[in-house]
Amino acid sequence: xxxxxxxxxxxxxxxxxxxxxxxxxxxxxxxxxxxxxxxxxxxxxxxxxxxxxxxxxxxxxxxxxxxxxxxxxxxxxxxxxxxxxxxxxxxxxxxxxxxxxxxxxxxxxxxxxxxxxxxxxxxxxxxxxxxxxxxxxxxxxxxxxxxxxxxxxxxxxxxxxxxxxxxxxxxxxxxxxxxxxxxxxxxxxxxxxxxxxxxxxxxxxxxx
Amino acid sequence: xxxxxxxxxxxxxxxxxxxxxxxxxxxxxxxxxxxxxxxxxxxxxxxxxxxxxxxxxxxxxxxxxxxxxxxxxxxxxxxxxxxxxxxxxxxxxxxxxxxxxxxxxxxxxxxxxxxxxxxxxxxxxxxxxxxxxxxxxxxxxxxxxxxxxxxxxxxxxxxxxxxxxxxxxxxxxxxxxxxxxxxxxxxxxxxxxxxxxxxxxxxxxxxxxxxxxxxxxxxxxxxxxxxxxxxxxxxxxxxxxxxxxxxxxxxxxxxxxxxxxxxxxxxxxxxxxxxxxxxxxxxxxxxxxxxxxxxxxxxxxxxxxxxxxxxxxxxxxxxxxxxxxxxxxxxxxxxxxxxxxxxxxxxxxxxxxxxxxxxxxxxxxxxxxxxxxxxxxxxxxxxxxxxxxxxxxxxx
Numbered sequence: 001x002x003x004x005x006x007x008x009x010x011x012x013x014x015x016x017x018x019x020x021x022x023x024x025x026x027x028x029x030x031x032x033x034x035x036x037x038x039x040x041x042x043x044x045x046x047x048x049x050x051x052x053x054x055x056x057x058x059x060x061x062x063x064x065x066x067x068x069x070x071x072x073x074x075x076x077x078x079x080x081x082x083x084x085x086x087x088x089x090x091x092x093x094x095x096x097x098x099x100x101x102x103x104x105x106x107x108x109x110x111x112x113x114x115x116x117x118x119x120x121x122x123x124x125x126x127x128x129x130x131x132x133x134x135x136x137x138x139x140x141x142x143x144x145x146x147x148x149x150x151x152x153x154x155x156x157x158x159x160x161x162x163x164x165x166x167x168x169x170x171x172x173x174x175x176x177x178x179x180x181x182x183x184x185x186x187x188x189x190x191x192x193x194x195x196x197x198x199x200x201x202x203x204x205x206x207x208x
Numbered sequence: 209x210x211x212x213x214x215x216x217x218x219x220x221x222x223x224x225x226x227x228x229x230x231x232x233x234x235x236x237x238x239x240x241x242x243x244x245x246x247x248x249x250x251x252x253x254x255x256x257x258x259x260x261x262x263x264x265x266x267x268x269x270x271x272x273x274x275x276x277x278x279x280x281x282x283x284x285x286x287x288x289x290x291x292x293x294x295x296x297x298x299x300x301x302x303x304x305x306x307x308x309x310x311x312x313x314x315x316x317x318x319x320x321x322x323x324x325x326x327x328x329x330x331x332x333x334x335x336x337x338x339x340x341x342x343x344x345x346x347x348x349x350x351x352x353x354x355x356x357x358x359x360x361x362x363x364x365x366x367x368x369x370x371x372x373x374x375x376x377x378x379x380x381x382x383x384x385x386x387x388x389x390x391x392x393x394x395x396x397x398x399x400x401x402x403x404x405x406x407x408x409x410x411x412x413x414x415x416x417x418x419x420x421x422x423x424x425x426x427x428x429x430x431x432x433x434x435x436x437x438x439x440x441x442x443x444x445x446x447x448x449x450x451x452x453x454x455x456x457x458x459x460x461x462x463x464x465x466x467x468x469x470x471x472x473x474x475x476x477x478x479x480x481x482x483x484x485x486x487x488x489x490x491x492x493x494x495x496x497x498x499x500x501x502x503x504x505x506x507x508x509x510x511x512x513x514x515x516x517x518x519x520x521x522x523x524x525x526x527x528x529x530x531x532x533x534x535x536x537x538x539x540x541x542x543x544x545x546x547x548x549x550x551x552x553x554x555x556x557x558x559x560x561x562x563x564x565x566x567x568x569x570x571x572x573x574x575x576x577x578x579x580x581x582x583x584x585x586x587x588x589x590x591x592x593x594x595x596x597x598x599x600x601x602x603x604x
Contacts (some may be wrong), residue, residue, distance in 0.1 A: 003585025006531065013530045015271040029276055144260040 042158055044124035046104045046141075047077075047113050048148040056147040063088065064097040068113035068122055076106035077113065085201035100143035104130060118163045123148075126156045222249065223335055246338040250327045257514075259289035265525045272529035279342040296472035296569075304367055304465050311365030314472040316466065319358035323477045325351040326484035331406045332360070333497045333510030344405040348488055349390055352443065355481065356382045356562040359452070359462050362474070366465035374461025377536065378452030382443055389439035391551035395558040396423055396492045399481040409496030415549075418502045422495040427575040428558040431582075433493040435551045440485040445478060446524055448531035452538060486520035487513070509532040536600065546585060553581050 020026045031035050047068075051059035064081040080099035088094045113122050125148070132138030154161040217224065226245045230238040237292045263278065263286055270277025278285035281415035303312055329344035331337040341347055344577035356379050363375020397403055399409040442449040453461030458468075463474040490496055494516050504512075534542065555572050564570035 001583060002589065009530045010526060013526060015276055017268065019524075019527075020274050026274045027276060028274065031276070089555045 023137055025145055039126050041159060043126050044111060046107050046125055047102055047111075047122050047128070047129050047146070048125040048153075049100060049143060049146045050121055050123055050150055050153050051147050054149075056149070057146070058086070059094060059149075060143070060147060061088070061119050062093040062097050062100065063119055063121070064090050064100075065095075065118070067116050067118070071112050071116045073110060074106045074108050076103045077101070077107075078103075080202065097143060100146060101140055102146060103134070103140050105139040123153055123157070123160075123164075212316045219334055219363070219510075222333070222510070223509070227421075227589045229380065235559060242358055242534035243338065248554045251324065254327060254480055254483050255476060257332045257518075258476055259293075261479055261482075262292070262520055263288050263527075264521075266523070270526045272526070289583075293472070296469050299468040301468040301470060302465075306367045307465060308365035308367070311361050312465070313470075315365060315589055316363065316463075316470045317361035318475050319355055319477045320480075322351050323480045323484065324356060326481070329405055329489045331409055331491060331496055332487070332513045333508065336510060337406055340406055341404065343403045344409075345393060345483070345488075345492075347407045348405075348484070349386075349393075352389075352481075352484075353382075353386060359454070363462035363465070365375065366462070369467050370458045370460075370464045371462050374454075374458045374464065377458075378445060378447060378462055380536075381445070381449065381451060381539060383541075385439040385442035385449075385547070388435055388543065388547040388551045389443055390437060391548070392436040392571060393488075395427055395428055395432045398555070398558050399428075399562060400424065403514045405491050405496070408497065412495040413498045415502040420495050420498060420500060420502070422493060422498075424493040425576050426561070427571065428537070428554055428561050431491055431578050433460065433489070435547055436489055436493065438547055440489060441524065441527065442539075444481045444524075446482065448534050449539060450533055451536060453511065454533055482521065482524060483517060486517045486524075488519060490516040534601055546589060549579065550585065554578070 016026070043174075050061050051057075053059040054059065064079055066079050066081065068080075069077045069079045078099065078101040079097050082096045082098045085093040086096050109124070110122055114124055129138070150161070150165075153164075226242050229245060230241045233241050266288070267277035267279075268283065278288045281287040281291045286471070286495050303309060326348050327412075328338045329341050329347050339343075359378045359382070360375045363371045363373075363378070366372070396408060400408045402408060402411070412420065414476065424433045445452050451461075452458075453463070458464065461472075463471060466474060469596050490513060497508075497513040499505045557577050561570050562575050564573065
């Protein structure tokens with residue numbers, strides 16, 4: 001009959017109208033600044049630099065190899081390599097960035113820097129409230145602003161961070177084993193050389 | 209005074225207040241003071257209601273779409289109209305370079321004036337009518353028709369194709385629906401025998417038991433009421449008849465080229481027209497300021513009038529939240545092929561009702577004619593539309 005569809009439609013909207021006061025499930029709106037939904041783990045925004053240990057400057061994993069700077073498609077990374085070397089987290093002397101700037105106004109969040117980094121030093125952040133009224137300095141993040149602890153990384157990407165930690169631990173163990181083997185080999189060699197040298201020469205005292 | 213009824217002091221509080229203020233003035237200018245106070249009342253109450261309605265509309269529409277609606281400004285977002293008003297007042301008033309400046313300026317002014325005139329004859333409570341005109345209804349429709357002029361002024365003077373298209377649509381639509389609007393109110397005049405709105409209200413003010421004698425509770429009254437509602441929705445350019453300002457088609461229709469407070473005036477005028485249409489519908493069919501059940505007379509008459517108007521407004525919002533916009537040809541077909549014949553038939557049925565005299569026979573005969581006509585017209589209308597299953601042809 002004429003008007004049947006209108007009545008059906010009116011009932012539907014009436015149901016919505018009344019239902020939205022009764023059931024919370026109908027209102028899917030997240031009222032953003034007060035209410036927030038947890039971001040999915042894979043979400044990403046802009047790169048950050050990870051450091052180990054409590055000191056951000058000492059613990060930076062970055063060794064200023066500048067691969068990310070070269071790979072960055074929009075060229076938003078600027079790195080200045082140090083002249084000297086500092087011991088890194090495992091005590092190995094490494095170069096370090098005296099300057100590491102990312103212009104997040106230019107960055108396109110492609111994550112290529114993360115993919116190419118051999119040292120797991122640069123990762124993607126989830127922080128998205130980066131709006132600022134200073135469009136030059138405010139959007140140019142220096143290495144202090146970019147430095148984030150490994151704990152923070154665990155917080156934002158737990159699964160990925162665990163994988164990275166395992167890989168790093170493995171690499172470090174391998175490196176330690178290798179250096180140990182090398183040291184042993186060197187020691188053995190030295191010992192052999194010493195032994196070879198010992199034959200003609202009279203035995204020398206233990207130490208040096 | 210019986211205990212059942214509201215004390216006259218509360219029912220007539222606005223009249224008493226006006227008289228009290230007027231008695232400070234010399235007797236010669238007392239009537240003028242009374243009128244001025246009445247006008248002040250109208251131009252403060254109805255725009256106030258408009259402000260409230262905008263919030264309720266946005267919140268209500270939101271709820272119908274399972275959203276919150278505005279809830280940021282003030283408690284529950286109720287100060288939203290204040291923010292909107294400040295925004296409208298502080299915005300730049302842009303007049304197009306090639307526009308007809310005078311007409312462009314006059315259009316919103318004339319529109320608002322014409323819309324406000326409609327309230328002059330509206331009985332908002334017992335004895336509460338600004339001008340008790342013998343031909344009040346005629347005056348109302350004359351004023352309602354003159355809004356078309358300013359709509360076309362706005363569209364024509366803007367020198368914009370969207371404005372002009374919107375204005376032409378608006379005029380075509382308003383003229384088409386003016387006729388059913390008038391014809392559906394003629395039935396009330398036929399039965400009440402008067403064009404004076406207070407007298408029409410008084411004619412419906414009686415009760416049988418607790419039930420009121422409203423015209424909407426008669427077969428011809430219900431039919432006329434529904435047709436009046438359709439025509440009123442169209443006259444006020446409300447959804448689903450909002451073609452003249454269809455955002456997705458014409459930017460904003462005839463007020464595309466208006467900004468700042470002139471735009472706000474168009475907006476106010478649209479809502480005020482809604483209020484006056486609701487007021488007239490209430491007066492003609494829902495017994496004006498009379499209480500819906502006899503024992504509800506404990507509340508003052510003006511309370512009932514405004515409650516009924518707000519119910520109408522809610523239905524307007526509800527319809528807007530439900531129905532999609534019509535196409536221009538559907539709009540015209542609906543007006544000329546359904547609403548108009550039905551109101552004409554209703555005129556005949558009302559005459560029959562008038563001359564069949566008291567008794568149950570006229571209820572049965574009139575209802576049967578109207579229901580049969582409704583069903584038949586629906587059948588015919590739907591039959592002509594070939595609602596066959598749509599066949600899709602895909603590229604191989």
